[in-house]
Amino acid sequence: MTTLAPAAPALDLRTRFYDELDPLLDAHPHVDVVLAVIGSGYMSRAIERHPGRVIDVGIREQALIGVAGGLALAGRRPIVHTFASFLVERPYEQVKLDLGHQDVGAVLVSAGASYDVSAGGRTHQSPADVALISALPGWTVHVPGHADEVAEILHREAAGTGRVYVRLSGQRNTRPHPVDGRLHLLRDGVDAPLVVAVGPMLDTVLEATADLPVRVAWTATPHPLDAEGLRALAGPTPVLAVVEPYLEGTSAAAVAAALVDRPSRVLHVGVPGETELRRYGTPRDHAAAHGLDAVGVRTRLRSLLG
Amino acid sequence: MTTTAPAPASAPTVPQRVRDLVARVTGDEKHDPSAHSTLDVVWTLYDQVLRVDPGHPDDPDRDRFLLSKGHGPASTYAVLAAKGFFPATWLDDVASFDSPLGHHPDRTLVPGIEIGSGSLGHGLPLAVGLALGLRGRTPARVVVLVGDAELDEGSNAEAIQVAGRYGLGNLTCVVVDNHSDNLGWPGGIASRFALEGWAAAEVRTHDQPRLTAALRRTVPDRPTVVVVDTTAKPGTTVKESA
Structure with missing residues (x-):
C-alpha cells in the first residue's frame, strides 16, 4: 500500500x-x-x-x-x-x-x-x-x-x-520569522543605523541594504509596536528608518513615543498618502511607483545615511 | 396567510410606579412622548415575555433585549430599575460624570443593558449575529427594538435580508412606529420584512392583549417582526400575518 x-x-x-x-x-x-x-x-x-x-x-x-x-x-x-x-x-x-x-x-x-x-x-x-x-x-x-x-x-x-x-499580502518573504509581537534583529552591525522592516517588506529591505552599513530588524506586529525592543535596539542617539508596506508614517507616532527621551532622526518609508496613483499594472509596478521596491527603498535609506 | 394570535384574557398596563421611574429620568412629571413611546413595549417585554433574571444578568441562556434606538433609553432604564437590575437611585443623575447611565446606554456599565447603542442602525445587525450565535445552543430569544425612522439606515436593510435568508426563528424585531420618519414608508413597514420571509404582525401600542401576544409569538425557522403603532386611534384595524 x-x-x-x-x-x-x-x-x-x-x-x-x-x-x-x-x-x-x-x-x-x-x-x-x-x-x-x-x-x-x-x-x-x-x-x-x-x-x-x-x-x-x-x-x-x-x-x-x-x-x-x-x-x-x-x-x-x-x-x-x-x-x-x-x-x-x-x-x-x-x-x-x-x-x-x-x-x-x-x-x-x-x-x-x-x-x-x-x-x-x-x-x-x-x-x-x-x-x-x-x-x-x-x-x-x-x-x-x-x-x-x-x-x-x-x-x-x-x-x-x-x-x-x-x-494578508501577495508580497511575501522567502523565510518565516518569529511572530511573537517582538522586534527581531536579523542583521547586526556595530553602531550602524537601524532599519525596521514590517512584514512582507523584509526581503525587499534586505536586498536594498545588502551593501549598506545598516542593521535590519523585523516585526510582523506593528501595532502595538514593541517599544521596549525598539529602545533596546535604537541606542542613545537613534538613527532609524521604518519601512512599512502601507500608508507612510503609520507607525510614526508609536516610534516617536518610544524614543521621546532621545535625540533621534527617523525616516518613514511607506505608501505615499498625498496623491492617488491612478495607474493600473502589476503590484511590482506599484511598488516601483511608490518607491517601495529595492531600488526605491535603497534610495530613501541612503538619504538617511547622509 | 393571515392568522390571529391568541390574546391573553387580561393584560397589564404599565404601573404608575414604573411611570414614576421614567419621570425620574426625564426630570419632570409631564408626559414625554419620546420617553414613553417605547415604554409599553419595554414593560410588556420584561413583565410578560422575556426570560431574564436580574440576579443573573449574565446567564448564558437568558433572553436578550437589544435597545437599538439608543437615544430613548429612559423607559428601558426605568423598567430595568423596576425589575431590580440596578438601584432606582441611578435614575436621578443620568448623564452625570459619575453615572453609569447616559443619554445613550453602554452595555459595559449597566447590568441588563445588552448593547451599547445610540448611533442608529447597529442593533438589528448585532441582533442577527447574536441570534446566529445562540441558535441551536440555547433556547434564548433575541428581541431588538428599532424606531421607524431608524429603519432609514441601510444597515437595517442588510440585516433584514440576512435574518430572513438564514431563517432566524429566535429573532424578533420590534419596530416602534411613531411615524417620525421624514420620507415615510410607502406600502408600510411590515411588508418590507414580510417580503424577506419574516413573520409580520402589526399592533397598536395600547392594545395590551394583542401586543403581549405578538411579542410572545415565535415561528420556527422564520424571524418575527412586530410593528407597534404608537399613534393609532382605538378601533384601528390591525393585522397579523405569517
Whole structure:
C-alpha cells in the first residue's frame, strides 16, 4: 500500500489562510467564519465539514461586522474576512461600535493589502487600513510576511479574545520569522543605523541594504509596536528608518513615543498618502511607483545615511 | 396567510410606579412622548415575555433585549430599575460624570443593558449575529427594538435580508412606529420584512392583549417582526400575518 505525500502547504498567504480554516474550525469549537462572498469559493472543505460555521452574509459589509459583533456577544470567536477596503474602510463605524464599543473581540483578516489589486484601481486598495485600525482602542495588528506565520498567528488568535487585524499580502518573504509581537534583529552591525522592516517588506529591505552599513530588524506586529525592543535596539542617539508596506508614517507616532527621551532622526518609508496613483499594472509596478521596491527603498535609506 | 394570535384574557398596563421611574429620568412629571413611546413595549417585554433574571444578568441562556434606538433609553432604564437590575437611585443623575447611565446606554456599565447603542442602525445587525450565535445552543430569544425612522439606515436593510435568508426563528424585531420618519414608508413597514420571509404582525401600542401576544409569538425557522403603532386611534384595524 502506498500513501500519498501530503500536499505542501501553500506559500501564498491568502491561500494558506483559506486552507487553514478547516483545521482551525476543528481545533477551535468557538470559532465561526464570517464572509461577505469574498473567499467563499476557496474554502469548500471548511464549509462542508463545519455546517453553519461559515456564515456568508452576501455583499453586505455593514452586516459582516455587525453579525460578527453579535456572534462575539453570544460567546463565539468570529474570524471575519474580505478585502481590506470592504473590511476596514466601508464598515469603519461598525468596526468602532459593533466590536470596540461593545467590548468584544474578533479576528479580522484582510486580503488585498495596499496594491495587490493594482489592476483593480483605487476602489480595491486600502493603504490606510493599518492607520485606521490603529486609531481605535484595543486592537492588535499583524502583518505577516510568510504563510507559516499566517497559520501560527491564526491559531494563536483564534484561541484568544481580543480585537485583531491580520493583513494578508501577495508580497511575501522567502523565510518565516518569529511572530511573537517582538522586534527581531536579523542583521547586526556595530553602531550602524537601524532599519525596521514590517512584514512582507523584509526581503525587499534586505536586498536594498545588502551593501549598506545598516542593521535590519523585523516585526510582523506593528501595532502595538514593541517599544521596549525598539529602545533596546535604537541606542542613545537613534538613527532609524521604518519601512512599512502601507500608508507612510503609520507607525510614526508609536516610534516617536518610544524614543521621546532621545535625540533621534527617523525616516518613514511607506505608501505615499498625498496623491492617488491612478495607474493600473502589476503590484511590482506599484511598488516601483511608490518607491517601495529595492531600488526605491535603497534610495530613501541612503538619504538617511547622509 | 393571515392568522390571529391568541390574546391573553387580561393584560397589564404599565404601573404608575414604573411611570414614576421614567419621570425620574426625564426630570419632570409631564408626559414625554419620546420617553414613553417605547415604554409599553419595554414593560410588556420584561413583565410578560422575556426570560431574564436580574440576579443573573449574565446567564448564558437568558433572553436578550437589544435597545437599538439608543437615544430613548429612559423607559428601558426605568423598567430595568423596576425589575431590580440596578438601584432606582441611578435614575436621578443620568448623564452625570459619575453615572453609569447616559443619554445613550453602554452595555459595559449597566447590568441588563445588552448593547451599547445610540448611533442608529447597529442593533438589528448585532441582533442577527447574536441570534446566529445562540441558535441551536440555547433556547434564548433575541428581541431588538428599532424606531421607524431608524429603519432609514441601510444597515437595517442588510440585516433584514440576512435574518430572513438564514431563517432566524429566535429573532424578533420590534419596530416602534411613531411615524417620525421624514420620507415615510410607502406600502408600510411590515411588508418590507414580510417580503424577506419574516413573520409580520402589526399592533397598536395600547392594545395590551394583542401586543403581549405578538411579542410572545415565535415561528420556527422564520424571524418575527412586530410593528407597534404608537399613534393609532382605538378601533384601528390591525393585522397579523405569517
